[in-house]
Amino acid sequence: MHRPIYLDHHATTPVDPQVLEAMLPYFTEHFGNPSSINHFYGWEAEAAVKKARETIATAINATPTEIIFTSGATEANNLAIKGVAEAYFKKGRHIITVQTEHHAILDPCLYLEKLGFEITFLPVQNDGILDLNLLEKAIRSDTILISVMTANNEIGVLQPIQVIGKICHDHNILFHTDAAQALGKIPLDVQEMNIDLMSLTAHKIYGPKGIGVLYVRRRNPRVTLASQIQGGSQERGLRSGTLSTPQIVGFGKAVELCLENIVEENERLQGLKDILWNKISNLQGIHLNGHPTQRLRGNLNISVEGVDGSALLLGLQSVVALSSGSACSSTSTAPSHVLRALGHSEKLAYASLRFGIGRFNTETEIDRVAETAIATIKALRSI
Ligand SMILES: *Cc1c(COP(=O)(O)O)cnc(C)c1O
Numbered sequence: 001m002h003r004p005i006y007l008d009h010h011a012t013t014p015v016d017p018q019v020l021e022a023m024l025p026y027f028t029e030h031f032g033n034p035s036s037i038n039h040f041y042g043w044e045a046e047a048a049v050k051k052a053r054e055t056i057a058t059a060i061n062a063t064p065t066e067i068i069f070t071s072g073a074t075e076a077n078n079l080a081i082k083g084v085a086e087a088y089f090k091k092g093r094h095i096i097t098v099q100t101e102h103h104a105i106l107d108p109c110l111y112l113e114k115l116g117f118e119i120t121f122l123p124v125q126n127d128g129i130l131d132l133n134l135l136e137k138a139i140r141s142d143t144i145l146i147s148v149m150t151a152n153n154e155i156g157v158l159q160p161i162q163v164i165g166k167i168c169h170d171h172n173i174l175f176h177t178d179a180a181q182a183l184g185k186i187p188l189d190v191q192e193m194n195i196d197l198m199s200l201t202a203h204k205i206y207g208p209k210g211i212g213v214l215y216v217r218r219r220n221p222r223v224t225l226a227s228q229i230q231g232g233s234q235e236r237g238l239r240s241g242t243l244s245t246p247q248i249v250g251f252g253k254a255v256e257l258c259l260e261n262i263v264e265e266n267e268r269l270q271g272l273k274d275i276l277w278n279k280i281s282n283l284q285g286i287h288l289n290g291h292p293t294q295r296l297r298g299n300l301n302i303s304v305e306g307v308d309g310s311a312l313l314l315g316l317q318s319v320v321a322l323s324s325g326s327a328c329s330s331t332s333t334a335p336s337h338v339l340r341a342l343g344h345s346e347k348l349a350y351a352s353l354r355f356g357i358g359r360f361n362t363e364t365e366i367d368r369v370a371e372t373a374i375a376t377i378k379a380l381r382s383i
């Protein structure tokens with residue numbers, strides 16, 4: 001039996017063989033603890049960590065000391081939101097974020113709400129983009145943090161991060177962005193985009209699972225954070241715990257590979273997506289979710305009229321692996337909070353498909369997926 005075609009690259013990606021190759025020696029020969037400053041084994045591990053830290057810093061126009069390694073974007077988001085709340089609560093207790101954020105933003109915010117913080121969850125427009133007038137109006141004198149994701153994990157929509165960052169800085173408010181889906185796919189520049197805190201993760205860009213980064217600005221302004229994990233004082237005391245050298249090396253290599261090829265790969269992904277969309281949208285009653293152009297190249301999110309969502313996935317699953325709604329809540333049948341925020345009815349939001357095209361997908365695969373989707377939709381509609 002052959003495996004279904006993988007089109008769920010917003011959930012996770014395979015480790016690129018070149019990334020694995022770079023990681024392997026750091027499990028066995030070069031196994032030292034990067035914090036062991038007294039001997040060779042520690043030094044060689046530390047040198048590898050330093051190199052990866054520099055690669056990641058350069059990729060986002062930051063400095064190496066502004067890179068804090070975490071276990072992923074979930075932990076980076078928690079550190080950013082709770083860390084700012086705890087460090088700045090004397091200045092204010094109001095935080096602004098958006099309804100279409102990942103649960104790794106929404107849930108820490110809800111947690112802070114229980115502790116007495118006030119959170120504004122802004123709606124989005126029908127195309128998934130934040131209305132900047134609404135953002136300006138939501139700002140208060142006690143607002144300490146604004147968190148808006150760079151690229152959405154369901155509908156791929158790109159928010160106007162640079163302008164949002166400018167608004168934050170004009171009001172002396174810290175700006176955090178969850179860029180887990182954006183890294184390696186669009187250019188990121190923390191200076192130009194006015195970003196103070198940014199969450200990243202390796203496993204969405206063909207790196208290993210379990211490693212991420214929080215970028216924490218050190219100058220103009222210098223961001224203070226309350227650490228959420230205390231211990232051996234690694235990562236400037238902001239995130240204790242022995243660094244995982246193999247994963248960090250893998251993250252660095254994954255970033256390097258993405259950036260080498262960002263323009264060509266985006267063109268290729270756009271081409272594949274156009275093929276998929278042009279074929280499927282020949283049917284009646286197919287809606288594109290999210291802004292048509294201001295989105296990730298590999299993302300296609302559609303809602304299908306006149307079919308049952310779970311029947312649609314069931315009909316496709318032997319040929320293609322993809323998600324309906326949000327991957328993070330795929331265990332529940334509740335309609336996605338992101339599609340609901342676009343103003344979709346419960347029924348239409350449920351009959352939706354998220355195609356996430358990635359590095360190793362081919363045109364033959366995309367043709368096959370399109371044909372299968374069309375046949376399945378037609379069959380379900382004729383019942
Ligand atoms: C995947 C993802 C996360 C979670 O990242 P982990 O590294 O798996 O914790 C957070 N935010 C967004 C937008 C994501 O796509």
